[in-house]
Amino acid sequence: MxxxxxxxxxxxxxxxxxxxxxxxxxxxxxxxxxxxxxxxxxxxxxxxxxxxxxxxxxxxxxxxxxxxxxxxxxxxxxxxxxxxxxxxxxxxxxxxxxxxxxxxxxxxxxxxxxxNGRIDLAEAEGLADLLEAETELQRGVAQAMAGGAFSRVVSDWRDRLLLQSAALEAVLDFADEDDVTTLPADFMVRIAALEREIATWLARPRAEALREGYRVVIAGPPNLGKSTLFNVLVEADAAIATPIPGTTRDVLTRPVAYSGVPFLFADTAGLHDAAGDEVEAIGIERALDALDRADLVLWLGPEGEGPDGAWEIASQIDRGDGTLKRLARHRISAVTGAGIDALRADLVTTARAALPKPGEAALNERQHGLLRDAVRALGGARHENDPLLVAEGLRVARVAFDSLLGRTATEDMLDTLFGRFCIGK
The missing domain is CATH 3.30.1360.120 (Probable tRNA modification gtpase trme; domain 1)
Known part of the structure; x- marks a missing residue:
């Protein structure tokens, strides 16, 4: 320095x-x-x-x-x-x-x-996301964090917690005095209110989903048009699409944005019994792993055989032998384009509901973990009868707030964060 x-x-x-x-x-x-x-x-x-x-x-x-x-x-x-x-x-x-x-x-x-105290740690993390933003939605959310929206909320929580801690310390230090013998009547009510407010932030969509994109995995058995649909959705010939079963051997991902909403589409190997083909078996194993990590699965296989929550997609409707589904959410042809616009619009609506709202601050993994620690500490404090244990719970919550703002931060963590920035920023 x-x-x-x-x-x-x-x-x-x-x-x-x-x-x-x-x-x-x-x-x-x-x-x-x-x-x-x-x-x-x-x-x-x-x-x-x-x-x-x-x-x-x-x-x-x-x-x-x-x-x-x-x-x-x-x-x-x-x-x-x-x-x-x-x-x-x-x-x-x-x-x-x-x-x-x-x-x-x-x-x-x-x-x-x-x-030098010009910004706190949460604002610095927001600024890092702002510099990496590629869509309007990413920009709006990162701008809220960089502008101090979350920091102001945490500072308010911290100030309120300090007031309750002061009341508790007065009881601990001056319990033998006549004028300070018990906690204020609304002490636990205020702690519970603070806990509920923090819990609402924990329920918000996470920043990682916004940064990486809403993950949509296209899955099903071989030869149902998965790669062709993938190419149409990412608007590029990214995947090799042929009638030969087993052409796709690995998980292929591509980011794309629709109406300012970031997506990460994944094309997967056809799911079937790959006995005797070690390479294809590895591809199927990776496909199953991708399904586990998906925000949404577009299931092109037989109706009812996809993962829970998957969208049933009737593909290849331009062909007489296309997928037959009674309750398909969308009926499409990636070759003729039939139904693709409706599918895209549905994806945008669904992703917007699952991702942080424009201009709304969103928590990253570190921030989410610290708030979770604060909620646990406050919840534990509310159920304690010993004032010393209550005081310890409030102290743990305050340390979490300090860590969110960077008042207690390790050099390794700071090196990792600021290493995301370009030279000159």
Missing amino acids: TDTIFALSSGAPPAAIGVIRISGPRAGAALEALAARLPGPRHASLAKLRDARGGLLDEALVLWLPGPGTETGEDVAELQCHGGRAIIGAIETALAALPGLRRAGPGEFTRRAFA
């Missing part, structure tokens, strides 16, 4: 403009070294940038942003130069030659923002 770091924060060159960000105690000195002056705070200024020998590097807009009111909480300088590779490379070389400056690692600017 004592180093001054720099990196290209805009897109990879060549581009119309390149933005090079400098953050740390020597950011101002670096700006003076290249621009020969320090412009007024927070005012863009045109300057000629020169290297240590006086050679002209570029003419650029420069910004001086003294801390702590910056993105990183440190002194920050920005160079908005032309976006050619040679120009950016020359400026970065000049910066690297200055004392106390070094190139930033992945996510190092955001990690400094976290370390």
Whole structure:
């Protein structure tokens, strides 16, 4: 944290403009070294940038942003130069030659923002998801987390818990005093209300499903058009589709978005008795594993033989020997396109109901686990008669809240999180 770091924060060159960000105690000195002056705070200024020998590097807009009111909480300088590779490379070389400056690692600017209290850990996790968002739904949910929606809720829970803990500690510390002998009458009511609120968050759809996409697995015996349907749904010739049984030997996945909703479609090996064919048997085993992990199965096989909750799909309706089903949810032909639009629309409606709502914060695995710990601790505290055990339950819940916001975080966990960011962020 004592180093001054720099990196290209805009897109990879060549581009119309390149933005090079400098953050740390020597950011101002670096700006003076290249621009020969320090412009007024927070005012863009045109300057000629020169290297240590006086050679002209570029003419650029420069910004001086003294801390702590910056993105990183440190002194920050920005160079908005032309976006050619040679120009950016020359400026970065000049910066690297200055004392106390070094190139930033992945996510190092955001990690400094976290370390300096500009953002908390939940906001940093949301920002990581925001940078990786590929659909409008992913963007909206990540924006809610990065904007502090979840952090504000957790902070409120923590403040309320601290009030109840203070009331409990007063009883423990001053039980022999006349004016403090019992807990407030509504003490356990408030704890129960807090527990219920947290439980509603645990019931929300998870962030992993949104990040990876709603997982739809196409399954059934061989030669029922699974690969052809897969190609139509992912809008690409991703799978080899032939009349030869056993063509698909492995699970093939492709991501795609419909109406801003992310999906992950999987084509699987035909399910049948593969006695004598070791490779095909492995493919069938992997297909069964994919069924177990699916959010939804499109079952093209005989009616009633698919997994529980699978959609019955009557495929190949353009053929006289197509799948016959009395209670098919959809009747389709991947060859002619019949019924495909209705199937897509149904998939979008179903996925939207199962995924987080637009603009609604969603929990990742780490956050979900910590809230689960908090609920268990509060539930246990409510059923205890010993005030010391009640106090311990409240303490465990508070530690979970602190971990959610990053007030207690291990270096390994932080390294993993901020390693998801690109260099320059």
